[in-house]
Amino acid sequence: MASWQNLSDRINIVSPSATLAVDSKAKAMKASGVDVIGFGAGEPNFPTPQNIVNVAAAACLDPKNHRYTPTAGLPELREAIATKTLRDSGYQVDADQVVVTNGGKQAVYEVFQILLNDGDEVIIPAPFWTSYPEVVKLAGGNPVEVFSGHEQGFVPTVEQLERARTNRTKAIILNSPSNPTGAVWSEELVREVGQWALENHLWVISDEIYEHLTYDGVHTSYVGALLPAIREQLIVLNGVAKTYAMTGWRVGWMVAPHELAKAASKLQGHMTSNVSNVSQRAALCAVAGPLDEVAHMREAFDIRRKAISSALNAIPGVSCPVPQGAFYAFPNVEALLNKPLGPQGSVATSSAELAALLLTEAHIAAVPGEAFGAPGYLRFSYALADEDLAKGMQRMHDWVLAQQ
Structure with a gap:
């Protein structure tokens, strides 16, 4: 761009939405035929009542x-x-x-x-x-x-x-x-x-x-x-x-x-x-x-909350507190950094790099903690179908343990 075409300072200091960026990339990969499990977007998978x-x-x-x-x-x-x-x-x-x-x-x-x-x-x-x-x-x-x-x-x-x-x-x-x-x-x-x-x-x-x-x-x-x-x-x-x-x-x-x-x-x-x-x-x-439909959705989220917390904590190097609300799990993954992971022995030096590897190699979309002011963590939305949640967690487990 020419100098006269420069954009405003206020827009240049703002970072893109990391959650939407991850979701967009995952959707693009899906559109190209890749089977991606999306844990990125905070969007219930239920239809509107x-x-x-x-x-x-x-x-x-x-x-x-x-x-x-x-x-x-x-x-x-x-x-x-x-x-x-x-x-x-x-x-x-x-x-x-x-x-x-x-x-x-x-x-x-x-x-x-x-x-x-x-x-x-x-x-x-x-x-x-x-x-x-x-x-x-x-x-x-x-x-x-x-x-x-x-x-x-x-x-x-x-x-x-x-x-x-x-x-x-x-x-x-x-x-x-x-x-x-x-x-x-x-x-x-x-x-x-x-x-x-x-x-x-x-x-x-x-x-x-x-x-x-x-x-x-x-x-x-x-x-x-x-x-x-x-x-x-x-x-x-x-x-x-x-x-x-x-x-x-x-x-x-x-x-x-x-x-x-x-x-x-x-x-x-x-x-x-x-x-x-x-x-x-x-x-x-x-x-x-009434809040009847909300109660039904909450019951389903509760099942997924327990399932994803258990699955994440079963992965060596991952520590995940059980969330009390919303529909996100936020595990600490610092122990996975700076070590070979996946079939290719890939090394991530940050949670942002780890999220990128999970997407490209394991076909799992999670959002890096850097987006939330928390390097060393990943955010997983569990507002997705039970079978997709189980499949995605198994992929992560297998990918992390591929070098062991």
């Missing part, structure tokens, strides 16, 4: 859904999300505090565009969802990573967070249940972190998209319910993608204080305007309906 699909099909035929809606979303959907917040999170919000977005990612992006000025800092507990630091950078902010490894359950302490705080700290991200680790923050920790944020005048961005996917009697703790005073500096991010197997419908939302919700709607008015009407009608059916 039929009652939701039926509502969407009927909505397509109704001319009122062929027009714009208010930018912040269908009024009845915003009301339903407010009702769902009371039902699930345990505290009351107004429909005017809800902004419906094109998927959960847009809600994440908008929050930081609204909150941050150049140089503002956001504390991001690591391992983290791969897009958090990038959307902070796009808003001119500085992501501050606070790492917690498997030895402390992938959750930080308040002391760690306090050491990372400066006079430029504007916000902290709380993601529980967690992507990529499946860790669930205890009620005590959520309360402590919320109190710390309250005392230090920090915004809390609580990503609760995996709220209904918890196991072994563990439950999601909601900071907005535990600390009512935090609600004036709390922004909740959520969506229908994971809970209802609706990743392709692209409906997310934020619940925020009134002034911030107005600002988000103003920004969205210049970006995308409203979410697709048909998708909003489908989301309304999902959010306002």
